[in-house]
Amino acid sequence: MSINANDEERDKLSTTTDLVKESIASMHPIEKKILSVLYHDKEKWTTDNELIKESKLTIDQIRRGIEWLKYKNFLVVEDSTEFEISLKESLKKNDNFYLPERKLVNCVREGKSGIVDIIKSEAFNNNSKEVYSAIKYCKNNKWIDLKYNSVFLLPGSEYPSNEERLVNKLVKLNSLILSHLNESEMSSFEILKKRPNVLDIKKISNKKYIISNLGVAFFQESSSGIELERKLTAEHLIDGAWRNLKFDQIDVEAPLTLLGYGKKNPLVDFIDEVKEILVGMGFSEIDGNFAQSSFWNFDALFIPQDHSARDMQDTFYLKSMKNIASQLPGDDLIKNVSIVHEKNWNYAWDIEASKPYVLRTHTTPVTLQYLAKEKPEQDKTFLIGRVFRNEKVSFKHLVEFNQVEGIFTGKDANMRQLMAIQTEFYNKLGIKKIKFWPTFFPYTEPSLQSMIYNDKFGKWIELFGMGILRPEVTLPLGIKNPVLAWGGGFERLAMIRFNLDDIRELYNNNLTWLKSVPKCQL
Amino acid sequence: MPVVDVRLTALSDSFPNIHLKEIIEKIPYIGLDIEGVDENNGTIRVEFNPNRPDYSSENGIMRALKGLLEKEVGLPVVKDIEESDYVICVDETVDNIRPVICAFVAKRKEPLDGHEISQLISMQEDLHNGVGRKRKKSSIGMHNLDNIVFPLKYTTVPKHFSFIPLDKENEFTIESILKNLDVGKKYGHVLQDPDVFPILSDSQKNVLSFPPIINGNLTKIKSDTNNLLIEVTSINEKSAHDILSILSFELYDMGFKIYSININSHSGESIKTPVLKQSKMIVSYGYINKILGLKLSNDELIKCLERSRCSGKVLENGDIECSFPRYRIDIFNPADISEEVAIGYGIYRFDTSSSSYPSLYFSGKKHVNSVIFNSIRDVLIGLGFVEIINTNIISKDAIDDFFIKADDADLVSIKDSKSSEFEILRNSIIPSIMVTLSKNIHEKYPQKLFEIGKTFKVQHSELKEEWSLGVVIAHNNTNYSEIKSVLESLIKYCFNKNIKTPRCNFEYYLNGHSAKILFSESEIGDIGEIYPQVIENFKLRTLVSVFQINLSSLMDLLDLKKINYL
Known part of the structure; x- marks a missing residue:
């Protein structure tokens, strides 16, 4: 039975006009509310105020819904202009309102019949102009006679004038719509209108609505007999009720609040993307300690013991009350390293100076230890990890940041290959314009630095350094083949990626920022 | 890195047939960094690397640039060094202080101009700081030759010896120079022996210099000086000759004729300097x-x-x-x-x-840590946590505020830290995360954060660093159950394992609301509701529950030394 009902519904719908069909699909709950109010009073014009009362919608919702419905020709709008009359605020003092002619009558009743006395009275307060106009209206009303500059009351003064009747009605009702006045009220209005300081007349534009025939047809079609359900529930599904139900059209376009979500740190995420690139280029990741002996951080890299890079100024030396001592490598290596220092730098190498723990100032000591341990004939490794510099923190300096470093070693490894590897890596990052300049590092020779052109900033930026590890570095480790090495600060890339001009932003852990960084770079 | 100002006119005059822009573009290709062009002064400011002290002057840079641009190629030579009978006698008393001296004389008709004087001064400064190792290894003296009567004597004097130092009118004793003059205070420490001090004086006993501190006023170079004596004293013979050779080429390029000087040692040996043999x-x-x-x-x-x-x-x-x-x-x-x-x-x-790209094939792979850490991240992100990163070096305050009752002896700290923000290597990951929470008090709650990073401790007089995971939840209704269900979910979803949490009290947790975390009977961390005073210390106004895990230990226990696929 219910299936049949639905079929019937469908048949009916198919006979209605295309416009109605389309309207049903896109009917908003607000529209439906308004239409149902109008439908229930379909013979009569309905105002905004009545709509607010009946529909419980806000005036804004009503205005929006009316616009939509008007566009669909489901209702007729009449924009009528009305005049509202009320008493001037200045006359409403003390809840009593008397026209001047009545004030005059009252004055005479209190015994002040001379015109001079009346002018001086409390009621008129020396306003002679008002008194004379009051006299004029009293005479029109046949309330008084004038003799010898005195006022005498006539019996007519006992009864209110037509103007007073209108005024009293206004006192009681506050305001009246002009078109609602009867004939005598209308003539009183015409008289009062001409008098200053009595009436306020306000023009009000009133919108009225009435449902159109199309609207009636639609309303009947869309709701004939079946209640609209707001939402589908599990109960509907389980008891099968959904088969008999018609469901409300929901607003499918309204924006909604964003959800809270778990998220990888943007810098960690970017590091991971770069790791993927390097793995794709055949590099394998290695890992090592942050705290290193001065030996591995400096001596093994052919950095003389009196070099300024070893000053406390730039390097974090570590201390502990427990007298921590770093583990130095075997005697052979120590001896080999001391020989290249003494021979080339011409000084007495001191093993004690190689013992203090430092926080690695670059990732290279990890690579060196890997080379010393594995002694590969050919290899490709990389690491991206934290390094430490004893610098003052600023928008471009951090005490801790990440360095990316890679090496390639092989029988025929050469500088041209090193530049090609670097170029390939940059290309994979989307960097196309690259140039290389000679530079100096204590542990590579030849040494190069790379410059990349950044479109966002519109300028050349110095990026990674590179070179072939000096024989003074590799031979003591037992490495015979040339080792091509490249690397540099990772945050520089991250600042380009995330459009930052302050490097500290990356480590501020500002939750708004962390969540605002999109997962995918466009 | 030290910088040199090169005049644009020097560039365009040297290469009249090459456009200035093109010359400037080539400068980086001899290993110099361009810092900027000063249009007003007509100079270009370049930085040079410490391996090339010969770049410490405009002439030195031009020498190299002329090679690259093929204006002058091959070995530069100082021609026609005149042998002279100038003598410097070296006294044996300098042996233990600053044993080496070498020198040469440079003469020309025209006096030094302002540009040349400023070049020489900045060059001297750069050489002092670089190869001279802040004057400790070597230092340079430049003198007006005309005020000197040969032979010279390089000897030592006691601390009450006095002379008129450069730019002074009165005599100062050595002691007073070291104590009262800025250069004395700055470089006095270079001299190790407090009893005797090196002095270079002439045959009239006038002081040329008190190396490496200050020259005498007598031989001051002025705008009318055209004959020079250049000397280098050093604790290292090679270093002294290195510097002297750079200066010889510089003066030669300025148009001076170079005269050698005989250095007579107390043992009777005599050498002629400068030694400029290629x-x-x-x-x-x-x-x-x-x-x-x-x-x-x-x-x-x-x-x-x-x-x-x-x-x-x-x-x-x-x-x-x-x-x-x-x-x-x-x-x-x-x-x-x-x-x-x-x-x-x-x-x-x-x-x-790409045709230059090495053809040798390697299959790359990530380190096991990266892979496992990413798995942990995935699970925590799925549970709604946001990852943060902090520094390993933190303030002592953060540790104290967190009530870690670690023996101070177990802490590792920074020698001579420049900032109280960076003093200690963190021994727990949670204080950093608490600082993060306190920085984000204006953000929406609940806040669910985690960090993977290192922690440090001293173990058997060795520094041990370990990977740690810290997880926190902050909101008004968080409690032990909530954080523990995160912990159990993580271990279950990541490794399909279970943990135990026997009751244990910690200073930083609310009494009775905390436990240690055991994994196969080994302690790998702790968990609990943060103690209210600690929350107050970090200026938070909501509840915080946390756990921390030693990932290095956990991975050891799980035997995760490599990535397993099957």
């Missing part, structure tokens, strides 16, 4: 092409050397004998020669296209 090195022909990845002929290769202001000749066995100027103190072995060839060839000429 250095030589033999390199196998194949080596350079192989290391650079080039296919240069012998002729081309030698041309490249010459453009780098070196020279070369092919020996009978095919090897190449390379010569390089005395001032090239950075050339130690064939690798250094290969760089000279590369620079002379032109770095911009190398083929960096």
